[in-house]
Amino acid sequence: MSRENPDVIDSLEKAFRLLQVFSHEHPSLTISEAAELSGLTRPTARRILLTMVSLGFAEADGKRFSLTPKVMRLGFAYLSALPYWETAQPHMRRLAAELNESCSMATLDGNEIVYLTRVPGNRSMVTTLNTGSRLPAYATSMGKVLLAHLKPAALDRYLAEVELVPLTPSTITDPEELRSVLAEARARGYATADGEREEGIRSAAAPVFARGGSVVAAVNVSANAARVSHERLVSEYVPALVETARTISDEIGAVTVMH
Amino acid sequence: MSRENPDVIDSLEKAFRLLQVFSHEHPSLTISEAAELSGLTRPTARRILLTMVSLGFAEADGKRFSLTPKVMRLGFAYLSALPYWETAQPHMRRLAAELNESCSMATLDGNEIVYLTRVPGNRSMVTTLNTGSRLPAYATSMGKVLLAHLKPAALDRYLAEVELVPLTPSTITDPEELRSVLAEARARGYATADGEREEGIRSAAAPVFARGGSVVAAVNVSANAARVSHERLVSEYVPALVETARTISDEIGAVTVMH
Numbered sequence: 001m002s003r004e005n006p007d008v009i010d011s012l013e014k015a016f017r018l019l020q021v022f023s024h025e026h027p028s029l030t031i032s033e034a035a036e037l038s039g040l041t042r043p044t045a046r047r048i049l050l051t052m053v054s055l056g057f058a059e060a061d062g063k064r065f066s067l068t069p070k071v072m073r074l075g076f077a078y079l080s081a082l083p084y085w086e087t088a089q090p091h092m093r094r095l096a097a098e099l100n101e102s103c104s105m106a107t108l109d110g111n112e113i114v115y116l117t118r119v120p121g122n123r124s125m126v127t128t129l130n131t132g133s134r135l136p137a138y139a140t141s142m143g144k145v146l147l148a149h150l151k152p153a154a155l156d157r158y159l160a161e162v163e164l165v166p167l168t169p170s171t172i173t174d175p176e177e178l179r180s181v182l183a184e185a186r187a188r189g190y191a192t193a194d195g196e197r198e199e200g201i202r203s204a205a206a207p208v209f210a211r212g213g214s215v216v217a218a219v220n221v222s223a224n225a226a227r228v229s230h231e232r233l234v235s236e237y238v239p240a241l242v243e244t245a246r247t248i249s250d251e252i253g254a255v256t257v258m259h
Numbered sequence: 260m261s262r263e264n265p266d267v268i269d270s271l272e273k274a275f276r277l278l279q280v281f282s283h284e285h286p287s288l289t290i291s292e293a294a295e296l297s298g299l300t301r302p303t304a305r306r307i308l309l310t311m312v313s314l315g316f317a318e319a320d321g322k323r324f325s326l327t328p329k330v331m332r333l334g335f336a337y338l339s340a341l342p343y344w345e346t347a348q349p350h351m352r353r354l355a356a357e358l359n360e361s362c363s364m365a366t367l368d369g370n371e372i373v374y375l376t377r378v379p380g381n382r383s384m385v386t387t388l389n390t391g392s393r394l395p396a397y398a399t400s401m402g403k404v405l406l407a408h409l410k411p412a413a414l415d416r417y418l419a420e421v422e423l424v425p426l427t428p429s430t431i432t433d434p435e436e437l438r439s440v441l442a443e444a445r446a447r448g449y450a451t452a453d454g455e456r457e458e459g460i461r462s463a464a465a466p467v468f469a470r471g472g473s474v475v476a477a478v479n480v481s482a483n484a485a486r487v488s489h490e491r492l493v494s495e496y497v498p499a500l501v502e503t504a505r506t507i508s509d510e511i512g513a514v515t516v517m518h
Contacts, residue, residue, distance in 0.1 A: 009310045011270050016314060020336050027340040051268045055275060067337040069368040075334015076391035077278050078326040081286040089389075093379070109328040117389060119379065120352070130348075130376060131390040132335035 014040055015048050019057075019071070028066040075132065084208060084217060084252045085116055091251075092119045092219060095244045099221055099237055101228075103244075104129070105208070107217045108146040111162050113137050116217065135197060138164055138178055139171050141205035142218035144191035148182040149207055149215035155182070170195045190238050192230065200225050204238050206245035211253040219245050273299055274307050278316075278330070287325040334391065343467060343476060343511045344375055350510075351378045351478060354503045358480055358496055360487075362503075363388070364467070366476045367405040370421050372396050375476065394456060397423055397437055398430050400464035401477035403450035407441040408466055408474035414441070429454045449497050451489065459484050463497050465504035470512040478504050 021037040022029065029037065035045035049065045052058035056070050079085055088105055096103040101121040106113040115133040129135075137143025137158075147158060164173040172178045185191035190206045205220035221237050228237070280296040281288065288296065294304035308324045311317035315329050338344055347364055355362040360380040365372040374392040388394075396402025396417075406417060423432040431437045444450035449465045464479035480496050487496070 009313065012274050012307070012310050013314055015271050015274075016316065016333065019333055022336045022340040024339045024342075024345065027342055048271070051271050054268060055272055057275065067340055069337065069366050069373050071337035072334045072368070072373055072391050074275065074278055075331045075337075077281045078328060078330035078334075079391060080283045081281040081326055083283075083286055086283065107328050109331070114328050114331055132331055132338060 011048075014038075014044060015052070018045060018048050019052075019067070022067050028061070028064040030063045030065070034065065079116065079131070082116065084210075084248060087251045088208070088217075088219070088248045089117060089119070091244050091248050092117065095119075095219075095221065095240060096121050098240060099223075101221045101223045101237070103219065103221050104142065105217050105219045106140075106142040106146070108137060108143070108150075109134070111137055111158065113140055113143045113146060113218075136165070136167070138162060139167050139193065139197040140220075141191045141193040141203040141222075142220045144182060144185050144193065145205045145207050145218040146215065147178075148186040148191065155179075167197050168195050168199045170199070172196060190242055192233060192238075194230055195225055202228055202230065202233055204233050204241055206238075206242045207249075208245050208252065209249040216252070219248065270307075273297075273303060274311070277304060277307050278311075278326070281326050287320070287323040289322050289324070293324065338375065338390070341375065343469075343507060346510045347467070347476075347478070347507045348376060348378070350503050350507050351376065354378075354478075354480065354499060355380050357499060358482075360480045360482045360496070362478060362480050363401065364476050364478045365394075365399075365401040365405070367396060367402070367409075368393070370396055370417065372399055372402045372405060372477075395424070395426070397421060398426050398452065398456035399479075400450045400452040400462040400481075401479045403441060403444050403452065404464045404466050404477040405474065406437075407445040407450060414438075426456050427454055427458045429458070431455060449501055451492060451497075453489055454484055461487055461489065461492055463492050463500055465497075465501045466508075467504050467511065468508040475511070478507065 018034060018038045018040060021034060026037065031042060031046045031049060034049060035042045038045060049058060053060055057068060058065050059068050092103045092105060096119040102119060104118040105116045107116060112134040115129060115131055118130055137147050147155060150158065159175045159179060164175065166173050172181060190204055192204045194202050201222060202225040203220045203222040205218045207215040208217040208219060210216045221241050223233065277293060277297045277299060280293060285296065290301060290305045290308060293308060294301040297304060308317060312319055316327055317324050318327055351362045351364060355378040361378060363377040364375045366375060371393040374388060374390055377389055396406050406414060409417065418434045418438060423434065423437065425432050431440060449463055451463045453461050460481060461484040462479045462481040464477045466474040467476040467478060469475045478500065480500050482492065
């Protein structure tokens with residue numbers, strides 16, 4: 001493929017890289033700043049930024065460039081193409097209402113989970129987690145479920161590569177301990193996380209299966225640890241959660257048939 | 260700019276176009292299907308799809324290509340760069356809890372509003388509206404607020420171009436009627452939509468101002484029309500909504516100073 005037109009690969013790779021240096025810390029960038037943050041040369045950064053302006057994906061205010069809402073069309077091409085995104089939402093809403101806790105769905109992207117959707121519960125703590133949010137997989141219940149269903153070679157690669165940073169005193173930082181926790185989660189059909197990413201938050205997650213048995217996403221319920229004990233999470237919340245994940249999985253099977 | 264390297268513009272434009280043909284109806288595509296839907300030639304579609312695979316933004320399953328969650332990084336570069344996205348959420352959540360109705364924030368992208376975030380109320384009707392959802396501006400309260408604050412030339416262009424499709428019997432389909440509704444919304448500081456996009460849904464929206472006075476987004480509350488009369492929407496919901504929009508605007512001013 002690179003034989004045909006290496007410029008295409010090259011310019012796409014650079015454009016996607018440059019797009020991702022815009023962030024909460026860097027909502028607008030000069031050409032020099034964009035070049036520095038992306039590791040591109042100044043002329044390349046300039047060319048891509050001007051191209052994005054001409055395509056309506058960025059706008060310039062004097063020397064500063066920022067992204068436009070048109071950029072969201074790119075990210076949502078993925079979401080709207082997910083056969084299970086819309087299907088899952090009524091079930092997640094029902095679970096959130098039943099337990100009065102927030103219910104989320106995420107999938108794995110590299111070493112991170114990425115939130116596909118989140119239904120806040122009535123008692124939900126203030127959080128900025130929402131569609132598109134990313135968290136390290138190893139410290140979250142949804143991440144554990146998704147890692148637990150990786151193929152063995154992919155899991156080995158993950159455990160060999162990942163840096164298990166202690167985000168709280170409860171974070172699992174030993175790869176072999178994580179491996180056994182994941183095996184247990186896979187056998188049980190759910191995973192929990194007790195303050196491992198953030199103290200005071202306890203959650204449980206269950207896998208969503210596509211037709212054919214591969215795990216495509218995880219759903220979770222998340223609760224205030226001061227209010228919901230681990231025992232209550234497992235005895236009250238997990239059965240309802242697992243049932244919801246199963247219903248979503250069944251419907252995905254039905255949806256997949258139509259495509 | 261095109262003098263320097265027209266290929267860059269060209270390949271980016273085509274790649275962004277191809278990315279957007281993936282959808283709920285077309286979650287996976289063959290090269291031929293992608294070419295047909297995007298209007299690109301088959302060799303170009305093939306080259307871009309293979310490039311996206313090599314960059315991790317797409318994956319191939321036999322002859323069918325689909326997007327990966329990595330694509331969401333692109334859309335969320337925009338969201339996370341918005342200085343008001345995180346700022347607004349606690350205030351929106353408070354409003355949703357106070358009124359027990361859903362509260363959303365959107366911005367304008369061309370002739371559509373695009374949802375930045377949505378906090379469902381406890382009594383919210385089942386809906387698939389969420390971050391990234393798009394609706395025609397003229398039939399929604401947030402769209403009216405955003406159109407109402409366009410510069411006069413941009414509004415004239417919008418009204419000359421837009422096709423005001425009747426989505427319900429209440430949709431405003433006369434451009435001059437819409438113009439006067441927008442002028443009124445601007446003067447009052449809020450807009451309403453009474454079943455104009457979907458029968459049975461009533462909403463009100465207010466503008467979010469950046470420092471300098473430009474309108475960057477709108478926030479709304481949306482209610483079941485059978486439960487909340489237009490009079491109650493205006494007398495009870497609008498004051499709380501306008502206050503929330505003002506608080507968010509004030510905080511954006513403060514945030515902007517830091518950048």
